[in-house]
Amino acid sequence: MKKSMKEINRQLNKEALLTLGLFLLFFLWWYATAYGLADAEWTVFGLPAWFFMSCVVGWILCCLGVTFMVKKFFRDVDLDEFAEELPNEKGGRE
Amino acid sequence: MENFAVILPLILYLILMLGIAWYVTRRASKHNFMEDYFIGGRSLGGFVLGMTLIATFVSASSFIGGPGVAYSTGLSWVLLSMIQVPTAFLTLGVLGKKFAIIARRIQAVTVTDYLYARYKSKTVVLLASISLLVFFIAMMVAQFIGGGVLFQNITGYSYVIGLILFGIVVVVYTTVGGFKAVAITDTIQAMVMVAATITILVAVINKGGGLPNLVENISAANPAMVDPEATPKPQILSYWILVGLGLLGLPQTSVRCMSFKNTKALHSSMIIGTIVVGFLMLGMHLTGFLSAGILEGTPATSDNVIPMVVLQELPSFWAGLFLAGPLAAVMSTVSSLLILASAAIIKDLLGRFSPKQREAKQLRKISLLATGLIGLIAFAFAIEPPDLIVWINLFAMGGLEAAFFWPTVLGLFWKRANKEGVIASMIGGIGTYLLLGGLGVSIQGINNVVFGLLASLLFFIIGTYLGKRPDAETTELFFG
Numbered sequence: 001m002k003k004s005m006k007e008i009n010r011q012l013n014k015e016a017l018l019t020l021g022l023f024l025l026f027f028l029w030w031y032a033t034a035y036g037l038a039d040a041e042w043t044v045f046g047l048p049a050w051f052f053m054s055c056v057v058g059w060i061l062c063c064l065g066v067t068f069m070v071k072k073f074f075r076d077v078d079l080d081e082f083a084e085e086l087p088n089e090k091g092g093r094e
Numbered sequence: 095m096e097n098f099a100v101i102l103p104l105i106l107y108l109i110l111m112l113g114i115a116w117y118v119t120r121r122a123s124k125h126n127f128m129e130d131y132f133i134g135g136r137s138l139g140g141f142v143l144g145m146t147l148i149a150t151f152v153s154a155s156s157f158i159g160g161p162g163v164a165y166s167t168g169l170s171w172v173l174l175s176m177i178q179v180p181t182a183f184l185t186l187g188v189l190g191k192k193f194a195i196i197a198r199r200i201q202a203v204t205v206t207d208y209l210y211a212r213y214k215s216k217t218v219v220l221l222a223s224i225s226l227l228v229f230f231i232a233m234m235v236a237q238f239i240g241g242g243v244l245f246q247n248i249t250g251y252s253y254v255i256g257l258i259l260f261g262i263v264v265v266v267y268t269t270v271g272g273f274k275a276v277a278i279t280d281t282i283q284a285m286v287m288v289a290a291t292i293t294i295l296v297a298v299i300n301k302g303g304g305l306p307n308l309v310e311n312i313s314a315a316n317p318a319m320v321d322p323e324a325t326p327k328p329q330i331l332s333y334w335i336l337v338g339l340g341l342l343g344l345p346q347t348s349v350r351c352m353s354f355k356n357t358k359a360l361h362s363s364m365i366i367g368t369i370v371v372g373f374l375m376l377g378m379h380l381t382g383f384l385s386a387g388i389l390e391g392t393p394a395t396s397d398n399v400i401p402m403v404v405l406q407e408l409p410s411f412w413a414g415l416f417l418a419g420p421l422a423a424v425m426s427t428v429s430s431l432l433i434l435a436s437a438a439i440i441k442d443l444l445g446r447f448s449p450k451q452r453e454a455k456q457l458r459k460i461s462l463l464a465t466g467l468i469g470l471i472a473f474a475f476a477i478e479p480p481d482l483i484v485w486i487n488l489f490a491m492g493g494l495e496a497a498f499f500w501p502t503v504l505g506l507f508w509k510r511a512n513k514e515g516v517i518a519s520m521i522g523g524i525g526t527y528l529l530l531g532g533l534g535v536s537i538q539g540i541n542n543v544v545f546g547l548l549a550s551l552l553f554f555i556i557g558t559y560l561g562k563r564p565d566a567e568t569t570e571l572f573f574g
Contacts, residue, residue: 004574005573005574006573006574008195008574009573009574012191012192013507015187015191016187016188016189016192016507018187019183019184019187019188020184020188022180022183022187023180023183023184023338023339026179026180027334027338030173030176030177034173034322035322035323038321038322038323043306043309045305045306046304046305046306046307046308046309046310047305047309048169048309048313048320050322051169051172051173051320051322054173054176054322055172055173055176055376056376058176058179059176059179059372059376062179062180062368062372063365063368063369063372066183066364066365066368067365069187070361070362070364070365071361074357074361075357076356076357076358076361077191077195077357079191079194079195079198079356079357080198
């Protein structure tokens with residue numbers, strides 16, 4: 001069954017907002033660990049705590065976050081459906 | 095001192111790139127030249143999509159300029175570089191599917207195609223194409239120069255020889271192979287970058303007697319090197335716009351949203367892209383920082399740090415292999431800019447302003463001609479390099495964002511957005527950005543792109559409310 005453009009748009013807007021949300025979370029983690037742990041004395045592999053948490057752990061968490069978001073919330077859309085809907089109308093094939 | 099052992103792996107590598115382009119061209123389907131040449135027939139899989147996005151974005155400054163600054167500033171600059179981790183998932187997650195659907199509906203192959211369909215204005219096409227061409231050529235020149243200087247420093251052969259070697263190769267394979275060749279070579283280039291990063295990072299850590307020892311020595315000599323606040327906060331936070339959120343405006347990344355095969359490819363490329371870009375940024379900038387503990391002698395400029403470390407630590411053959419990494423970064427960035435600049439001339443300017451029917455054969459000829467010509471122009475500028483190359487790249491990136499960010503994003507997510515808004519936004523945004531840059535204004539070290547984007551948004555909103563609502567047909571096409 002074909003979905004209407006409106007329904008798909010609702011899903012796509014949700015995905016865009018989720019993406020921006022993850023971007024914001026990454027920023028908050030980056031900021032909080034980099035500046036919040038600036039005075040912490042402990043180190044990992046010799047790297048200062050703030051750096052390890054913001055740059056190494058932050059990156060790994062970000063990768064996990066993207067994976068979770070994509071698997072859990074993103075939906076497959078049949079793109080070719082749209083190619084046939086409006087053939088040769090605008091833009092024009094040369 | 096000229097060193098043939100260094101240059102040998104490089105030449106083999108360049109021949110490989112040409113071979114791939116040749117192979118891809120022979121295999122290309124012949125059904126629609128424009129879609130094949132400029133967007134690869136919308137056939138990219140997830141791995142290739144993620145890698146080409148990253149390879150285009152990661153440029154000479156990630157391999158040379160950035161690590162050089164990390165060498166003198168310390169870990170705070172590595173922190174700054176990690177702002178770029180979301181590049182892939184941000185662009186693809188926000189714009190990906192919408193662009194893919196719209197592009198298929200209107201057979202768009204460029205970002206300007208999309209802007210025209212959304213705003214129905216030739217003035218927008220003109221503004222978009224011209225700013226794209228100007229800033230892209232500036233970026234290509236910066237890449238060429240970065241690659242040429244690096245080549246000279248590591249091999250001992252002259253700058254011009256290096257420029258001719260990899261410059262001609264990238265122009266040829268892009269011209270002949272089009273977008274598909276760009277995407278496939280990008281993928282290999284990204285893997286070469288990963289290998290180069292591992293090579294140099296391991297070499298530096300070994301030399302320094304292990305990571306803890308190395309960090310200990312650096313921080314003992316200068317505690318600011320491990321202080322996150324060594325780079326001032328207003329400056330570092332404005333980079334969250336310039337190389338963070340603002341990346342949604344870059345045509346060279348957003349156009350890739352039109353090129354993938356299906357949404358499964360999109361989903362996996364978001365994950366792959368995030369892993370790879372984080373690895374490259376962390377690895378190379380950390381290398382720059384750690385070099386502070388092992389480098390003998392003082393580099394003349396920060397751009398010399400990585401070449402000096404390579405010469406000091408790697409045997410000739412390995413130095414050549416490493417050099418392939420940054421040159422891959424240069425070539426993969428140039429190739430993408432080049433094919434888009436060519437699309438701007440053929441598809442956008444010529445196609446919109448002189449829209450007569452052209453035969454496929456003729457179209458092929460002028461497309462190849464345009465691609466080759468733009469490449470040669472950028473090449474010619476690079477032969478006599480101007481100073482301050484590091485900043486050309488960032489400056490052009492800011493300019494593109496001031497021009498394209500709001501028109502791209504608001505066109506997809508704001509129904510009311512119209513052509514009056516876009517025209518005001520592009521002129522106001524670029525104008526503000528160039529004016530501040532030209533006057534040398536700097537407020538608290540905040541990058542001028544922040545003000546360019548604010549001005550651009552303001553003009554967009556004012557222009558939109560002064561103008562008419564978009565017609566029903568456009569609203570139907572974009573919002574259903």
